[in-house]
Amino acid sequence: MNELDPLLGYLCLAALLFTCGVVCMATKRNAIGVLIGVELVLNGANVNFVAFSRYHPNFQVEGMIFALFVIVMAAGEAAIALAIVLNFYNNHSTVDVDSADELKG
Amino acid sequence: MPDLSEKPGLLFVLATLLPLAGFTLLLTVAAIRWALRPYAAESPTADAVFKALGGEVTGRGPAYVALGSIALAFLCCVVGFVWFCIDAAHMHHLEHDIRHYEAEHAEPHHHGPGKAKKKAKDEPADEAAKEKAAKAKADAKTKHDQNVGDYNRLTKNWEGALEWARIFPSKDNVADTKHGTLLTLGFRIDMLSAVMFVMVTLIATLIHLFSIGYMSEELQETVEDHEVHTAHGHYHRRGRYGRFFMFLSLFCFSMLNLILADNLFQIFVSWELVGICSYLLIGFYFERTSASNAANKAFITNRVGDAGFIIGLLIVWTYFGTFNFQEIFSRVRCPERDADDVILINEKPAGHSIVRAKTDRVLKTGRFVKLDSNGDVALIFPRERIMGNVPGHFHGPSSTTAVHDSPRSREYGFIPYWLLVVAGLGIFLGCVGKSAQFPLQVWLPDAMEGPTPVSALIHAATMVAAGVYLVGRCYPLFTPEVLLTIAYIGGITLFVAASIAMVVTDIKKVLAYSTVSQLGYMMLALGVGGWTAGLLHLLTHAFFKALLFLGSGSVIYGCHHQQDMLKMGGLFDKMKITALTMLVGVLAIAGTPFFSGWYSKDEILVAAFGFSMTHPQHFLLFLLPLVTAGITTFYMFRMWFMTFTGEPRDEHVYKHAEETPWVMTTPLVILAIFSVGVAWGWPPHDPEHSWLGQQLHHYSQPAAVDVDFKASHELLHGTPSYHTMVGMLALAVVAIGVAFALVLYYYNVLDPNEAVEQFPGVHKFLLHKWYFDELYSALLVRPGLIFAHWCSGFDTIVINGFVHLVAKWNMFVSYVSGLFDKGIIDGSVNLLADVSYSVGNWLRNLQTGYLRSYVLFLALAAMAIWMLLYAWATAMGGP
Secondary structure, eight states: OGGHHHHHHHHHHHHHHHHHHHHHHHHHBBHHHHHHHHHHHHHHHHHHHHHHHOOOGGGGHHHHHHHHHHHHHHHHHHHHHHHHHHHHHHOOOOOOOOGGGTTTO | OOTTTTTTHHHHHHHHHHHHHHHHHHHHHHHHHHHHHHTTOOHHHHHHHHTTTTTTSSSSSSHHHHHHHHHHHEEEEEEEEHHHHHHHHHHHHHHHHHHHHHHHHHHHHEEEEEEEEHHHHHTTTTEEEEHHHHHHHHHHHHHHHHHHHHHHHHHHHEEEEEEEEEOOGGGGGOOOOSSEEEEEEEOOOOHHHHHHHHHHHHHHHHHHHHHHHHGGGGSSSEEEEEEEEEEEEEEEEOOOHHHHHHHHHOOOOOOHHHHHHSBBHHHHHHHHHHHHHHHHHGGGGSSSHHHHHHHHHHHHHHHHHHHHHHHHHHHHHHSOOOHHHHHHHHHHHHSSSSSSSSOOOOOOTTTTOOOOOEEEEEESSEEEEEEOOTOOOOEEOOOOOOOOOOOOOOOOSSOOOOOOGGGGTTTTTEEEEHHHHHHHHHHHHHHHTTTOTTTTHHHHHHHGGOOHHHHHHIIIIIIHHHHHHHHHGGGGOOHHHHHHHHHHHHHHHHHHHHHHHHHHBBBHHHHHHHHHHHHHHHOOOOHTTTTHHHHHHHHHHHHHHHHHHHHHHHHHTTTTSSSSSOOOOOOTTTTTHHHHHHHHHHHHHHTTSSSHHHHHHHHHHHHHHHHHHHHGGGGGHHHHHHHHHHHHHHHHHHHHHHHHHSSSSSSSHHOOOOOOOOOHHHHHHHHHHHHHTOBBBBBOOGGGGGGHHHHHHHHTSSSSHHHTTHHHHHHHHHOOHHHHHHHHHHHHHHHHHHHHHHIISSSOOOOHHHHHHHHHHHHHHHGGGGHHHHHIIIIIIIIHHHHHHHHHHHHHIIHHHHHHHHHHHHHHHHHHHHIIIIIIIIIHHHHHHHHHHHHHHHHHGGGOOHHHHHHHHHHHHHHHHHHHHHHHHHHHHHO
């Protein structure tokens, strides 16, 4: 248990980051704000992966690789999401996600 | 196609087919015209073709086609007839020689071993004589073989057949030849058919010629029928000249085919064709109710007879396996000599007789029968062998055994005797219908609704004679019981019809009843063994009755369609040719010496006399024709006097009466010549020596006639004075008839009306035609109608009611089924849909369109899932 003590701190940090990201996504009306929330969530997860790769013998390689995957994916996600936001802005002259409700049932 | 000189019989086939060709041509043209008529107004091409084929109403073209074909047929028949007479004489000689030779050479066998022994004893004595005899015998044999060859070749010349339809028996059954498998179309000319051919074509030709004049009214574009009344006055229609001649042509073909046929089935087909022609022509003026009723009556009455005919055909087909006359006769009548020696009997039955036997007992090996003149079966003999190929003979006296079904005698058969009688009666019933004999005579007088030439051709000279012809043709098939029936039916008919003819005043009806009466004479003659007499009367009657009918037609035409003799009188000055030719006809039918009717009627009376002498219980068969001869004379002279002599009874008719044109009088003159001379022979004062009668007697009379009526024929031959006696008796009766007619209708010594008042009951009885129509109406027509009404009621109430009930029940079931369908099936489906809809409708509230809420849901859902997993893991017992 002691061995994992440092891990607990990282996990708490990751949970904090994740929660912040989710709250940010759930509260922001600005699309950029939502994107930032997403980044926070992803990075929260990343902190988890890295922490486990450092402190848990079973996940030394896996944690690193997943962290890398998440970074790559986050980059791709940011690129696509920004493109969507730009286009959305071109069409609606706003980035307020609440106005994007054409697909509502 | 065989050469005509090799098969001269084809001349008659050609004569038969010519009217058919005429009919086909006329029918085709009529069909094209009918098809083009609606387009003629629109298209000029159609109009041109339509006009070329005769236009709206044909001219005399159809008449020329029909007349041409029948006249050509007549020429063929004359050539064929002369040719046949020569061949027939030749064949007669050959047949005589062959029979003579066979009789001689069959002799030694008859006397058995005794004579052979005697011969053996003489043997060494005269060797040379024996050699000579052997040589003579060989010569005779060569001559005989040549004769047989010639005879068979000549016979083949006058017959031929085409396979028409064949059924193939099943494989196991191939050997079974008892049942018929083959229907043929064939012809076989004998003297009877050759003479009939000439008679029919000659009379038909003359009647065609007459019709050209008589039917000229039908040439008009619109014909006014004075006897049909409509709301707008008289009925108007298009002329039907072409149709009339088309039907006449079809009729001629049918009639000639009937005479040509060598088998019963072909006769039956023609029989029906003739019937339908009669129907069409009686109903020629079918707008008149009386005409269409008469046509129906004729057709339906004939159906009754034909039902009997079919029964006869079926029996013949079942037991003899063929419809060919020669085969049937050779199987039903005993051959003169027996080829296979299989009939071993106590006594040799006479050749050409029907042999009856008693079924003795049935063994495994076959059926044994004993010849017995009252037996329950009649023998069926093996199929006909060609003449001259008959080596054997009847065996002499021998053991008691008769015939049995051993393989050797396989072809011998048996027919229950009563079935043979039924077959004969059935065929005769057909003849009763067609020849209008009692009790089916009712249709013929009504048939006078047709145009007069039709009455002359069909209902006097030819078609009604077909029945008599068939009786004559099928003679060998008839058992004595059937022949007696024929004689009595003939006797009753001739008297009944003659008695009615005395009171009728319609000129055509008088002739109609006289026709029925004369047909009765013919039937009577055939039934009492006067085969030749009956058929000779058929021929002579055809001529004088055609003459009388055409004469009456001429009178009717001259008087502008007045048929009632009560409106005529004194017409002699107006129409001399018609009157004189009709007088010839009257004299002929009355039996005046040296007129054709005398020859045949005398012969009939002689035959009837011979029969009633040998069978005294049947004296009526002589008395009836004798008395009726007087009645015949009376009513015929009555008709002539009422029409042509005395004061005119109706000024209007008399004033407008005139002699008819030459096309109508020429046939009358020709027919008058034939009516006088057709039966002449040498010496002319002896009816026995009538040339035509002699021809029929020698070449055509079945040998069976002489066998069946041996006693009466021997009696007549033995006592020639009977002939004279009967002749004188007949003349006396005729004279009485003439006397009555003179007194009543010429000198008016007695008033006919007063004479009638003396016997009002009898007069009324006769005027109502013995109440036959009323009787049939009460017995058959009315019950038929009542039955029909009852059936109709049953149909409306019970059948319709049932149908309606079923329909109602169906409707109820459908209604319930509909309710179930709507309520349960549709309801459940709709409920499901409604639930899905409302659930969906509620769920759509979750789709807010706000990203935030989705994220919130995601987070909450993830948390919820995590907590559930956690709870589950805890419950499973582990952190």
